[in-house]
Amino acid sequence: MENTSNFLVMRDPNTKRSRGFGFVPYTTVEEVDATMNARPHKVGGRVVGPKRVSCGMEKSQRPGAPLTMKKVLVGGINEDTEEHHLRDYFEWYGKTEVIEIMTDRGSVKKRGFAFVTFDDHDSVDKIVIQKYHTVNGHNCEVRKALSKQERASASSSQRGRSGSGNFGGGRGGGFGSNDNFGSGGNFCGHGDFGG
Template sequence: MGSRKGDFGDGASPGKIFIGGLAKDTTLDTFVKYFGNYGEITDSVIMKDRHTGRPRGFGFITYANPSVVDTVIAETHVINGKQVEIKRTIPKGSAESNDFRTKKIFVGGIPTPVTEDELKNFFAKYGKVVEHETIRDHVSKRS
């Protein structure tokens, strides 16, 4: 592996982003050159399959200056002809702490016969439901 600068592995630094949807032929060199246009990079990796060694289509970039992340996220990025998806990384442990909280959950695959009240009552066992909505298809009215 060699020595790496940065804190890859202990969660995330404020300057770290996730890049998904990478073309399989994207090299680390191309990856770093592309994102290096935005600012100084302290760490970079394209994740590979443990067994085959082939790229898994996603990686991480860590910038020295965390404010660069806002600029990168605001733009659309196409690398090797493929649009990639960019997200902030969430530091390990923050999901349990108050740094990162959401009160909203998404529930998919709800059977059509389930009513809004049945859904609300099911989740009410876990805490107070303040808002719920079943999204329905405009034409078929199915959930």
């Protein structure tokens, strides 16, 4: 990032003052990886936190949403999927800290989804660039996992719109409500250097 001359600083449309973040375009994923691996970065003497973004940002990546999530929700896992299957797959993206396969209360019956927590938010950002992943031979949908408080906040700001903003359907319900969260798989080569 030292010699970057191509960037966009986001400004308030009324005051023209910086909003405290911007974007740096990259040509390849490898350039983004190199930037993320060389953290921390300084701009104007201040440490900045780079984050991956894609052109088709999902709703949990849009302004006002937390940008440094370390947990993903893996929906649509099969009954025979075990913790080691998830660990083997997701360790390619970064070091996993916790893997939780959700079960019915008071039972060992699996509910069809899991949470995977990483030691770094960049692992999550790399994963969600691609919406669908194949884990243990099954196609799964992966999204950033919002806390209950974040879901409630997002829900209140989304009132009147279709879709539930989560995997929908309640207990063991249908994954993929009528809210498609954008394209999710398009990498457009931007690194976000937010403040």
